[in-house]
Amino acid sequence: MNRRLIPILVVLLALAVPLSLLAGRVWIDPFASDTHNASVILLYLRLPRALLALIVGAGLGGAGAAMQGYLRNPLADPGLFGIAPGAALGAVLSFWTGYAASVWLLPVFALVGAGGAMALLALIAGREAGVALFTMAGLMISSLAGALTSLAISLSPTPFAMSEIVTWLMGALADRSWREVVIAGPLTLLGLGVLLVAGRGLDALTLGEAAARSLGFEPRRQQALMIAGVGLTVGAAVAVAGVIGFVGLMVPHLVRPLTDRRPSSLLVPSALAGALLLLVADAGCRVLPLAGGELRLGIALALIGAPFFLALLLRMRRGLA
Amino acid sequence: MTGTLNTVGLGIAGRLRDLTMTIHAGEVTAICGPNGAGKSTLLSCLAGLVEPDTGVAALGGRVMHAVPPRERAQCIGYLPQSPEVAWDVTVEVLVGLGRLPWQDTGTGGGRTAIDAAIATMDLEAFRKRPVSQLSGGERARALMARVLATGPAWLLADEPLANLDLGHALALMGRLREQGRQGRGVVLVLHDLATAMNYADRVMVLHEGRIAADGEPGHALSEDVIRNVWGCPARWLGEPGARALSLG
Numbered sequence: 182m183n184r185r186l187i188p189i190l191v192v193l194l195a196l197a198v199p200l201s202l203l204a205g206r207v208w209i210d211p212f213a214s215d216t217h218n219a220s221v222i223l224l225y226l227r228l229p230r231a232l233l234a235l236i237v238g239a240g241l242g243g244a245g246a247a248m249q250g251y252l253r254n255p256l257a258d259p260g261l262f263g264i265a266p267g268a269a270l271g272a273v274l275s276f277w278t279g280y281a282a283s284v285w286l287l288p289v290f291a292l293v294g295a296g297g298a299m300a301l302l303a304l305i306a307g308r309e310a311g312v313a314l315f316t317m318a319g320l321m322i323s324s325l326a327g328a329l330t331s332l333a334i335s336l337s338p339t340p341f342a343m344s345e346i347v348t349w350l351m352g353a354l355a356d357r358s359w360r361e362v363v364i365a366g367p368l369t370l371l372g373l374g375v376l377l378v379a380g381r382g383l384d385a386l387t388l389g390e391a392a393a394r395s396l397g398f399e400p401r402r403q404q405a406l407m408i409a410g411v412g413l414t415v416g417a418a419v420a421v422a423g424v425i426g427f428v429g430l431m432v433p434h435l436v437r438p439l440t441d442r443r444p445s446s447l448l449v450p451s452a453l454a455g456a457l458l459l460l461v462a463d464a465g466c467r468v469l470p471l472a473g474g475e476l477r478l479g480i481a482l483a484l485i486g487a488p489f490f491l492a493l494l495l496r497m498r499r500g501l502a
Numbered sequence: 503m504t505g506t507l508n509t510v511g512l513g514i515a516g517r518l519r520d521l522t523m524t525i526h527a528g529e530v531t532a533i534c535g536p537n538g539a540g541k542s543t544l545l546s547c548l549a550g551l552v553e554p555d556t557g558v559a560a561l562g563g564r565v566m567h568a569v570p571p572r573e574r575a576q577c578i579g580y581l582p583q584s585p586e587v588a589w590d591v592t593v594e595v596l597v598g599l600g601r602l603p604w605q606d607t608g609t610g611g612g613r614t615a616i617d618a619a620i621a622t623m624d625l626e627a628f629r630k631r632p633v634s635q636l637s638g639g640e641r642a643r644a645l646m647a648r649v650l651a652t653g654p655a656w657l658l659a660d661e662p663l664a665n666l667d668l669g670h671a672l673a674l675m676g677r678l679r680e681q682g683r684q685g686r687g688v689v690l691v692l693h694d695l696a697t698a699m700n701y702a703d704r705v706m707v708l709h710e711g712r713i714a715a716d717g718e719p720g721h722a723l724s725e726d727v728i729r730n731v732w733g734c735p736a737r738w739l740g741e742p743g744a745r746a747l748s749l750g
Contacts, residue, residue: 253588385602387589388648391582394551396652397575397603442589443599 186439190453197457201464202227229359234463235456237422240369240414242455243448245429247376250383250444251407252316259415259429263322267298268419269350270326273333276346288364288420295416298322302408311390315404352423352479354463361421372413373452379406380445387444425479427486428455434493504562504577504655507548507687511557517543519711527655527687530679532698535708536732541691542583542660544708548689549580549658575603579654583661585645590632593625593644600651619651622677639670646674656687663697675701699723699745707731
């Protein structure tokens with residue numbers, strides 16, 4: 182593995198964080214102390230937002246790397262397990278029932294939704310459940326949660342609630358506070374820790390399921406670690422930021438060629454790169470002049486991600502030809 | 503302690519029936535039989551990957567499923583049929599995966615074992631090469647080196663010669679026999695009866711989930727056994743150790 186990769190990413194993050202704090206609707210000049218309310222903006226708006234971008238990005242990047250390793254497929258995404266749609270459904274229900282008005286309850290509803298999806302997965306993950314069956318189950322949970330979310334939107338009590346739901350689903354880090362940092366930070370760290378423990382088993386899976394078992398890695402334990410690790414990171418991310426796609430898909434792809442390609446060696450660099458991507462993308466969203474507000478982060482990433490994947494598919498096609 | 507792999511009354515619904523046998527370390531044991539005879543299932547049971555419906559498989563006298571997975575993995579190296587490598591890792595990293603049961607890839611002991619496995623399989627020149635750029639024969643050697651890197655007492659391989667040309671198959675069989683001479687237990691599922699005849703110390707013929715013949719190759723693969731089990735009239739040509747099978 183490229184030994185300099187992690188230090189380089191850390192240095193880039195150390196440079197990007199202070200720069201991102203200065204950028205936004207109000208630019209803060211670090212050498213002129215006359216910006217109105219600079220300390221308030223920094224401490225209560227920019228700093229929690231930057232931390233949240235790091236937390237959510239690290240969680241999604243790490244979870245994406247683990248998912249691709251687990252499914253042995255470079256096109257796998259953390260959403261495949263149905264945990265993100267489950268969390269989104271929980272959050273949508275909090276809007277639907279009006280509980281979202283209480284600031285703590287929206288993330289709690291989302292975490293309950295993620296927990297529900299995790300519990301369903303754990304129920305399905307039986308004694309002999311192979312990766313393929315498990316993934317199909319995840320896809321079904323994902324579809325079901327998506328359908329229920331659509332149902333909740335179509336039956337929303339007021340047009341206002343509907344617009345709130347739709348906007349929230351797009352994913353963003355605008356107007357977040359320390360509260361969200363406190364909710365997502367510990368859960369994401371715990372989830373990343375669990376994924377690191379799962380790393381050796383993911384390496385063994387490189388050789389296929391039978392060989393992984395023969396190397397002493399029991400599939401049930403691996404499944405449990407994946408459910409917990411992906412559930413905590415993705416659940417926490419959706420709870421505080423809404424649905425942000427493509428990070429978990431794109432980042433491991435970009436980072437993999439810089440590692441020795443073992444899934445475990447990809448986990449930490451992918452988490453760091455995910456944090457960097459989300460931090461930069463969010464700062465970009467803040468400074469982009471857009472009439473009627475700022476560009477939603479989820480939309481911005483989809484706008485970057487979709488062409489990225491088209492290019493990737495074209496390159497893969499050329500590779501096959 | 504781990505010098506034997508044995509089964510007592512081993513059965514798996516629809517695959518294996520009441521198998522009782524003992525395999526010894528220091529020998530190359532070939533498992534042969536027609537398609538669907540239960541060869542791969544038996545090998546999976548011996549590797550501790552499949553729990554039998556009836557009876558037991560045992561490693562050195564201990565019931566297989568009472569052996570902790572990691573300890574079992576340190577003791578039994580298993581190469582599945584048509585092994586996959588999901589990520590385009592280098593040969594060195596691939597072979598290093600064999601140290602996972604010991605969790606010492608980065609340390610001295612792990613490095614020594616990886617280097618030794620690479621040397622045994624003649625892969626020095628390919629150490630830094632990605633798996634995707636290896637030929638079929640080089641890939642098969644790299645996968646075998648992965649199993650050897652664990653330093654297992656037992657080496658179980660399901661059709662290790664599939665997709666190998668004559669020269670590479672011959673070289674790999676020679677290396678596997680060498681592993682047996684060094685005291686490892688080598689158990690191979692083999693399709694090619696001539697290879698089993700010439701290289702194995704012992705052949706076990708499976709037919710419809712039962713042992714149809716068992717013993718030294720000349721006995722277990724006699725022309726009678728081949729006619730009864732495979733349903734083909736066959737004749738052995740040539741000298742012992744360099745036999746060829748003439749069919750029809």
